[in-house]
Amino acid sequence: xxxxxxxxxxxxxGYAAAFYAAxxxxxVTLIDNEKNPGGVCLYRGCIPSKALLHVAKLLxxxxxxxxxxxxxxxxxxxxxxxxxxxxxxxxxLTSGTGQVSKFRKVNYIxxxxxxxxxxxxxxxxxDATEEIVTVDYMILALxxxxxxxxxxxxxxxxxxxxxxxxxxxxIPKSMLVIGGGYIGLELGSVYAxxxxxxxxxxxxxxxxxxADRDLVKFLAQRVEKTFEKVMVSTKVTSMKASDRDxxxxxxxxxxxxxxxxxxxxxxxxxxxxxxxxxLDRTKVxxxxxxxxxxxxxxxxxxxxxxxxxxxxxxxxxAHKASHEARVAIEAIEGQKAEFAPAAIPAVVFTxxxxxxxxxTEAEAEKQGLKxxxxxxxxxxxxxxxxxxxxxxxxxxxxxxxxxxxxxVGIAGSGAGELIAEGVVAIEMxxxxxxxxxxxxxxxxxxxxxxxxxxVFFGQxxxxxxxxxxx
Amino acid sequence: xxxxILPNLGDGVAQGDVLKVLVKVGDTLAVDQSVLELxxxxxxxxxxxxxxxxxxxxxxxAGDKVKPGQSVLTLEGASxxxxxxxxxxxxTEAPKQEAPKQEAPKAAAAQAPEEPDAPVEPVAPAERPKAxxxxxxxxxxxxxxxxPVPPPAxxxxxxxxxxxxxxxxxxxxxxxxxxxxxxxxxxxRITQDDVKEFAKxxxxxxxxxxxxxxxxxxxxxxxxxxxxxxxxxxxxIERKPMTGIRRKTAEHLSHAWNAIPHVTxxxxxxxxxxxxxxxxYRAEVEKAGGNLTVTAIAAKVIASALKVFPQxxxxxxQAGESIVYKKYVNVGIAVDTExxxxxxxxxxxxxxxxxxxxxxxxxxxxxxxxRKLSLDEMSGGSMSISNLGGIGGTAFTPIVxxxxxxxLGISRGGFEPVWNGxxxxxxxMLPLSLSYDHRLIDGADAIRFLRWVAEALENPFALTLxx
Numbered sequence: 001x002x003x004x005x006x007x008x009x010x011x012x013x014g015y016a017a018a019f020y021a022a023x024x025x026x027x028v029t030l031i032d033n034e035k036n037p038g039g040v041c042l043y044r045g046c047i048p049s050k051a052l053l054h055v056a057k058l059l060x061x062x063x064x065x066x067x068x069x070x071x072x073x074x075x076x077x078x079x080x081x082x083x084x085x086x087x088x089x090x091x092x093l094t095s096g097t098g099q100v101s102k103f104r105k106v107n108y109i110x111x112x113x114x115x116x117x118x119x120x121x122x123x124x125x126x127d128a129t130e131e132i133v134t135v136d137y138m139i140l141a142l143x144x145x146x147x148x149x150x151x152x153x154x155x156x157x158x159x160x161x162x163x164x165x166x167x168x169x170x171i172p173k174s175m176l177v178i179g180g181g182y183i184g185l186e187l188g189s190v191y192a193x194x195x196x197x198x199x200x201x202x203x204x205x206x207x208x209x210x211a212d213r214d215l216v217k218f219l220a221q222r223v224e225k226t227f228e229k230v231m232v233s234t235k236v237t238s239m240k241a242s243d244r245d246x247x248x249x250x251x252x253x254x255x256x257x258x259x260x261x262x263x264x265x266x267x268x269x270x271x272x273x274x275x276x277x278x279l280d281r282t283k284v285x286x287x288x289x290x291x292x293x294x295x296x297x298x299x300x301x302x303x304x305x306x307x308x309x310x311x312x313x314x315x316x317x318a319h320k321a322s323h324e325a326r327v328a329i330e331a332i333e334g335q336k337a338e339f340a341p342a343a344i345p346a347v348v349f350t351x352x353x354x355x356x357x358x359x360t361e362a363e364a365e366k367q368g369l370k371x372x373x374x375x376x377x378x379x380x381x382x383x384x385x386x387x388x389x390x391x392x393x394x395x396x397x398x399x400x401x402x403x404x405x406x407x408v409g410i411a412g413s414g415a416g417e418l419i420a421e422g423v424v425a426i427e428m429x430x431x432x433x434x435x436x437x438x439x440x441x442x443x444x445x446x447x448x449x450x451x452x453x454x455v456f457f458g459q460x461x462x463x464x465x466x467x468x469x470x
Numbered sequence: 471x472x473x474x475i476l477p478n479l480g481d482g483v484a485q486g487d488v489l490k491v492l493v494k495v496g497d498t499l500a501v502d503q504s505v506l507e508l509x510x511x512x513x514x515x516x517x518x519x520x521x522x523x524x525x526x527x528x529x530x531x532a533g534d535k536v537k538p539g540q541s542v543l544t545l546e547g548a549s550x551x552x553x554x555x556x557x558x559x560x561x562t563e564a565p566k567q568e569a570p571k572q573e574a575p576k577a578a579a580a581q582a583p584e585e586p587d588a589p590v591e592p593v594a595p596a597e598r599p600k601a602x603x604x605x606x607x608x609x610x611x612x613x614x615x616x617x618p619v620p621p622p623a624x625x626x627x628x629x630x631x632x633x634x635x636x637x638x639x640x641x642x643x644x645x646x647x648x649x650x651x652x653x654x655x656x657x658x659r660i661t662q663d664d665v666k667e668f669a670k671x672x673x674x675x676x677x678x679x680x681x682x683x684x685x686x687x688x689x690x691x692x693x694x695x696x697x698x699x700x701x702x703x704x705x706x707i708e709r710k711p712m713t714g715i716r717r718k719t720a721e722h723l724s725h726a727w728n729a730i731p732h733v734t735x736x737x738x739x740x741x742x743x744x745x746x747x748x749x750x751y752r753a754e755v756e757k758a759g760g761n762l763t764v765t766a767i768a769a770k771v772i773a774s775a776l777k778v779f780p781q782x783x784x785x786x787x788q789a790g791e792s793i794v795y796k797k798y799v800n801v802g803i804a805v806d807t808e809x810x811x812x813x814x815x816x817x818x819x820x821x822x823x824x825x826x827x828x829x830x831x832x833x834x835x836x837x838x839x840x841r842k843l844s845l846d847e848m849s850g851g852s853m854s855i856s857n858l859g860g861i862g863g864t865a866f867t868p869i870v871x872x873x874x875x876x877x878l879g880i881s882r883g884g885f886e887p888v889w890n891g892x893x894x895x896x897x898x899m900l901p902l903s904l905s906y907d908h909r910l911i912d913g914a915d916a917i918r919f920l921r922w923v924a925e926a927l928e929n930p931f932a933l934t935l936x937x
Contacts, residue, residue, distance in 0.1 A: 336642045342630045368541075402657035404632055429632030431657040 002026050005332060006121055006135040008113045008276065011039020013309030013321025014141030015097055020329045022104040029107040029133050031123055036098035037108065040143055041318045043090055044163045049186055051089040052166070053349050055082060056193035060226070060351060068388070077194055083168045109133070115278030118302050122278075137304050137332050140284070140292060141321065144270040144310035152178060152266050156241035159264045162187060172196050172262035174228070176248055178236055180207040182348040184267035185223065189350050191265075192226045199229040199261070201250065206232055208348060212361060214375070215354045215411035218391045222352060231255040239264065272311045296338045297331035298324050306331070320344050343407075343426040347416035352391055355419035358426040359397050359407035371407075372400045374432070374456035376448045378412050380463050383443040389413040394448035396422075396432065398456055403431040405453075414445055421449055432456045474499075474521050474543040476536055479510055484650055485537045486510040487714055488530050493543065497525045505542060506530070509714045514841035523547050633660035641665045646672075674789050715810040726872035731908040734867040734879075735916045739924035741883060742898045747930055751824075760828025764880065764900065765857045769801045769827055771926045772878060773819035774933055776852055779919045783852040785873040786910050793910060802854035802871055803831060805838040812838040813871060815851040859883060859900070868905045875910050878923065879903035900927065 003026050007018045010032035018030040018037070034043060041047060062072045101108050111125035121133045146161040157169070165187045171194045177184040180202030192198040200207070200223070207223065207230070208216045223230055234252025241247075246264045250256060272290045279286070283302040285293045291314075292307035294300050300307050306328040309321030323341065330337035343358035364371040378384040378392035392412020399406055408422025425435060435453035440446045454460035479486060486508035493505055504516040523545035530536055631638065631649045637660055641648035644665070651668040653660035701707045712720065741764070748762055755762040776783040776799050785794045799820040802813040814834035816827060837843045854871040857880040868879040881901040887894035904920045911919075926932045 336645075337639075338642055340630070340638065342635075399657075402632065404657045404659075428634045429653075429655070429657065429659040431659075433656065 003136040003332060004029070004134070005137045005139065005329070006031065006133055007139045007141055008032075008121070009039065009141035009143055009309070009311075010034065010037035010097075010108075011141055011143050011309060011321065012041045012318040013143075013325045014039065014139070015101065016322040017139050017141060017308060017325035017329055018106050019100065019104055020326050021332070022106050024329065024333055026329075026332070027107075028104075029109060029121075029135065030101065031109045031111065031113045031121065031133075033110060033112055034094070035110060036094040037101055038090075038094040038097055039141075042093050042097070044166055046318055047093055048086050048090050048166050049162075049190070050349060051086045052082075052168075052190040053186060053351075055085075056190045057351055059193040064388070077171060079168055079171055079194075086166070086168070114276060115281055117278075118282045118304055137306070139325075139328055140274075140276070140300075140305065140307040140311060141309045141325070142273045142276060142292075142307075142311040144316050145273050146267070147269040147271045148266075149268065152236065152239060152268070154239055154241050154246075156246070158241045158244075158246045158262070159239070159266060161266055165191075165265045165267075169263075174199070174261045175263045175265060176201060176246070176259070176261040177265045177267060179266065179268040180204075180209070180230075180232065181267060181269060182208065182350075183270075184265065185219070185348065185350050187265060187267065188227065189223075196262075197228040198226075199231065199259070200227055201231045201234050201236060201252075201255070203235055204232065208354065211346075211348070211354060212356060212395075212409045214361070214393060214395060215356065215409050218352050218393065218411040219348070219350050219354055222350075222391065270310065270316055272313075272316075274311050296340065298328040298339060299331060315344060315346060317344065317346065341427070342429075343423050345419045345423050347419060349416060352389070352412045353415035354411045355415040356409040357407065357419050357423045358405070360409065361395075361397060361407075364397060364407075370400060372398045372456065374398060374452045376452035376455055376460065376463060378445075378448060380451070380460075381443075381445060381448050382462075383445050383447070384412065386443065387413065392445075392448075394418070394452045396435075396449075396452045396456060398432050403433060403456075405430050405432060405435065408449070410448075412445065412448075418445055418449065421446060425449075472521055472523055472545045473541045474505060474519050474545060476506075476517065476538050476540045476542050477520065478538045479508070479515070479517075485535050486515075488532050488534045488536055489514065490532055491528055491530065492516070493525050493528070495525050495528060499523055499525055499543070499545065506536075508536070509841075510845070515844070517542075519543075521545060631660055632658055633665075637662050637665060644669055670789075674787075713809065715812070719811055722872070723869055726869050729872055730870050730875075732867070732870060732905050733908045733913065733916065734903050734905045735913070735920050736865055737902050737904070737917070737920045737924050738899045739902060739927040740888070740897050741900045741927055744927055744930055745898055755825050755828045758825045758829055760825060760830075760832050762824065762828050763831070763857075764859065764883070765803060765855060766824060766828045766831055767927070767930075768855050768857070768878065768880060768923075769803065769816055769819055769831070770824055771923050771933060772801055772853055772855060773799045774926065775919060775923050777820065778922060779915065781910055781915065782876045782906075782919055784875055784910060786875065786907060788909075796852055798850075798852065800850050800852050802848075802851035802874070803834065804854060804856040805835050807839045807841070809841060812843060812848065813851070813854055814838055814843055814847050815849065817850075853877065855880065863901075865901050865903055867903060870905050870907055875907035876916075876919075877905050879905065 005021045005026050006029040007014045008031050010018070010030050014032065015030065015037035018028045021028045030037060032039070059075055062075060065072065109123050109125070109131060111123040114122050116122055118138070119135055121135065121138070123131045123133060125131065146163070162183050172191070174197045175191050177188040177198060177200040180200050184200060185207065188198045188200055206213065206216060207220055231250065231252060231254060234250050234255040237249045237251045239246055239248050245260050245262055247258060247260050248264065249258050274286045274290055274292050282305055284300040284305055287293050292300055292311050294307050294312050298306045298308050298312060308324035308328050310316040312324065324339050327337045327339045345355060345357040348354040359371070361373055373395055375393055375395040379390040384390045384392060389412065392410070392415070395409045396405055397407030398404065405425045408419060408426065410418050410422070432453040435450055436457065438450065440450040451460045451462060455463055455465060458465060488506055489509050490507040492507060493499055499519050499522055501520060501522045502518045505519045506517045508515050508517055524547055525543050526546045527544040529541045529544065536542070631651070632653055633641070633648050638648050640662055641651065646665055646669050648660060648665065651660050651664050654664050655661055744767065748767070752762045760766070780795055783796045783799065787794055798818060800815050800817050801819045802815045805812050805814060814837065816830055816834070819827060834843070834847065837847070851871065851874055853874050854877045856868045856877060858866060859880050859882040863881040865881050866879050868877045870877050879902070881903070883898055883900035885896045886899045888897040888899070902920060902924060904916055906916050
C-alpha cells in the first residue's frame with residue numbers, strides 16, 4: 001500500500017510536491033481554492049507580472065529606438081487587449097498544470113481545507129458540499145499574503161495591492177507606489193511604461209533594501225528617469241481616498257507634505273499565511289514571525305505534517321518552494337533528503353534586472369568573512385554596447401584562499417537569466433579558474449561572468465586592472 | 471586588532487566542546503597562556519595562545535562546539551606572538567575543518583557577557599600543568615622568537631562544503647558529514663570518490679582517528695537503530711546529552727563489538743606465592759612512587775607473553791587481507807574515572823622493570839582522573855588489561871580494544887580449597903578472562919596464551935626463565 005499524501009495549497013511548492021509524489025507512486029490529493037493548480041505565482045504573481053513587464057520593456061525599447069534612428073511615434077495602448085493577453089498567459093499555464101495534474105492521476109479538489117486532526121482534512125467546496133480526506137502525510141503549502149498595516153489599509157478601489165494592480169483597472173495618470181521593494185518596483189515599472197506618472201515612497205534610505213548597493217545603483221539611475229519621483233527615507237503618515245483619487249501625507253526630507261494620486265499601490269511586503277482552521281489540533285508550531293517551524297526536511301513538529309514554501313520561511317520565492325517540495329516528498333519516501341542549498345537565486349525583474357545568488361558582499365562583511373570581489377563593468381562587454389545597454393555589472397564574491405566562488409551578483413539586461421550560471425558555479429564548488437577556463441559564447445552577456453573571473457586574476461581581456469599584490 | 475584562531479588539535483580531531491574559557495575580556499594575554507579548556511573525543515586539553523595582547527572580545531563560550539580555524543578571541547595590541555603562523559597552521563593542516571556558517575564568529579558584543587556556567591579565571595601559564603597541551607595544539611612547542619605583528623587574522627570561511635549537490639546527497643545518504651571530508655579537487659572541492667574514500671577509511675579505522683559519521687553495514691550510520699519508544703508514557707524521564715567521552719566510548723565499543731568475532735576464555739591463576747613476593751617488595755616500590763599492584767605485574771607478564779605469542783601483538787587488516795605484527799610491546803590499562811572509561815597505554819613494557827611500570831601506571835591513572843591524558847597517550851596499544859578485581863566480580867567478558875586482538879580481564883581473587891593430590895589446601899586464586907579476536911587467534915592458542923600467563927603469575931620465576 002502506497003502512502004496517501006495530501007498537499008494543501010497548489011502554488012509552485014504545492015503542485016511540485018503533488019506531482020513528484022505521484023511520480024514516485026504515492027496516492028496524492030491536492031487541494032486549492034482555484035480551478036487549477038498555480039497559486040499566487042501563476043495566477044497573481046510571478047507569471048502575470050512577467051507578461052506585463054515584457055510589454056513594458058517593448059514600450060521602453062521602442063522609445064529608446066529613437067536614438068538608433070527608428071521612430072514608431074507614440075504607442076497606443078489598448079488596456080483591455082493587454083489585460084486579455086495577460087489573462088491568456090495565466091489561463092494557458094494554469095490549464096496546463098491542471099492537465100498535467102490529471103495525467104498524473106492527482107486527486108485535485110477545488111475548495112477550502114481545514115484540519116480535523118493530523119491525518120484528516122475537511123474540504124469545503126464551492127457548491128457548499130464537504131469532503132473528508134484521510135491521509136498518511138500532509139504537506140502545508142499555504143503560501144503568503146500581501147502585508148497589511150492598518151494605517152494604509154483603506155477599503156477603496158483606488159488603493160490597490162499587487163493583485164489589484166495586476167488586474168489593470170485602467171491606465172491612471174498618476175500612481176504612488178508605497179514600498180520600494182521588488183514587487184513595487186516591478187509593477188511601478190509596468191505602469192510607468194504604460195504612461196502613468198509613477199512615484200515611489202520607501203521608508204529606508206534606498207530602494208530594494210537588503211540588495212547589493214553596487215547593483216541597485218543601476219536600477220536607481222533608471223528609475224530616476226522613468227519614474228516621476230523617488231522618495232526614500234520617507235514615511236506615509238496618512239491616506240484618504242475619494243471616488244476620484246487618493247490624498248497622501250508624507251513625512252521625510254525632499255518629500256512634499258501632501259500629494260494627490262489617481263491610485264495608490266501598497267506593496268510593503270508579504271506575510272506567511274499559516275492560518276488554516278484546525279492547525280491547533282496538530283502539534284505544528286508557528287513562530288513569532290508567522291512561519292510554520294520545520295526541520296531540515298521541512299517536517300513540522302507533527303511528524304506526519306510537512307510545510308514548504310512561503311509559509312515555511314524566507315526567502316519567499318517560488319523556486320525555493322519547488323525545491324523544498326522535492327525534499328519533503330523524498331523525506332516521506334524515507335530518503336535522507338535535506339534542504340541544504342548553497343545558493344538560492346533572487347531576481348528583481350525590473351529594467352535593468354537585478355539578480356544575485358549565494359553570499360553577498362554585505363553578508364560577508366557582516367560575518368567578518370574575508371572575501372575578494374571581482375567586478376566586470378558592462379561598458380567593457382561588446383554585446384552590452386551592441387544592444388546599447390551598458391548599464392550593468394557582473395560581480396563575483398570569491399574566497400581568496402580557495403578561489404572558490406561564493407556569491408554572484410548581476411545588474412543589467414537579462415540578469416535574471418545570467419544568474420543561473422552563477423548558481424551552478426556556487427553549487428558545484430567551482431573556482432574562479434573554472435569560470436575563466438570555460439569557453440563562453442561570443443558575443444553574449446554570459447561572457448561577463450567569465451571576464452569577471454578573469455578580473456579576479458587581473459587578466460581580463462577587456463578590462464585593464466592589474467591584480468593588487470597582496 | 472588581531473585574533474586568536476583555534477589551531478589544529480591533532481590528527482583526526484575535528485572539533486571539541488568548550489568546557490571553560492580561561493580568560494576574560496580585559497585580560498592581558500601572554501603567549502602560551504591557556505585560553506580554553508576543550509573536551510575532544512577522549513582527552514580534555516588546554517589550548518595555549520600563540521598570540522599576546524589585550525583581550526577585547528571572547529568569541530566562544532562554554533558549551534560551544536568549536537573547530538580549528540575558528541576565531542576564539544579578539545585581541546588588541548597584539549605583539550610578540552606568532553599568531554600568523556598559528557593561524558596558518560590551522561589553515562594549512564586542517565583546510566576542511568573550517569567553521570560552518572552557523573558557527574562563524576558571532577558579534578563580539580553578544581559574546582562578551584559573562585556566562586554564569588563558565589567561571590572565568592585568568593590563569594598564568596605556569597600555574598597549570600600543561601601536560602601535552604603544547605604538542606596537541608600546535609604539534610610543536612611554541613617558538614620563542616617574536617614574530618612581527620600579524621595582520622588582522624581573517625580566516626577564510628565558506629558557507630558550505632565545496633561539493634556538488636549530487637556529492638552532498640551521496641554523503642547524506644551514506645551518513646557521512648560532508649564538511650568533514652577532505653576534498654582533493656581544486657580549491658578543496660569534494661568529489662564523489664573523496665566521499666567514498668572517507669567512508670571507507672572511517673569504516674576501516676574507527677579507532678583513534680575515526681569520525682562519528684562512520685558508515686557501517688548497508689549504508690547505515692552507526693548508532694542509528696529503530697526509533698525509541700516514548701518513555702515519558704511510563705513515567706518521568708530526564709534526557710541528557712552524552713559527554714564526549716561517553717559518545718566516543720559508545721562508538722568505539724560498538725565498532726569493536728561489530729568488527730571482531732569475540733570469544734572469551736576463562737582460567738584461574740594460583741597467586742599464593744606471588745602475593746607473598748608482592749608484599750615483600752611493596753615498600754621498595756612505594757618508595758619509588760608506585761604501587762606494586764596485580765595490574766602492574768600482569769602488564770609485565772603480558773609483555774612477556776606477547777613476545778612468545780606474536781599473533782596476540784597484531785591487528786587484522788581485513789580490507790588489505792593482511793595481518794599487521796607489531797615489534798613494540800605497549801600495554802593499555804583500563805582506568806575507571808568519574809567521567810568514564812579511559813585506556814592509557816604503557817609504552818615499551820618489555821624494556822621496563824616492575825618499579826618503573828608501577829610508577830608509570832600511577833602517573834597515567836592520575837592523569838586519566840584529572841582528564842589530562844593526551845590522545846597520544848591513549849593510542850598505540852598492543853593489548854589491554856581490564857582489572858575489575860578491586861571492585862569485585864568472579865568473571866566477565868571484556869570487549870577487545872580494537873584494533874588490538876586480545877584483552878585480559880582480571881576479577882577479584884580469593885582463597886579457595888584446591889586439591890593438592892592428598893587434601894584440600896587453601897590457595898589464593900585469581901580469575902582471569904581472555905577475550906580475543908577469533909579471526910586471528912584460534913581457541914587452542916588462546917588457552918595456551920592464558921595458561922602461559924597463569925603459570926607466569928603462579929611462579930614469578932617462570933618470567934625470568936621463559937619470558
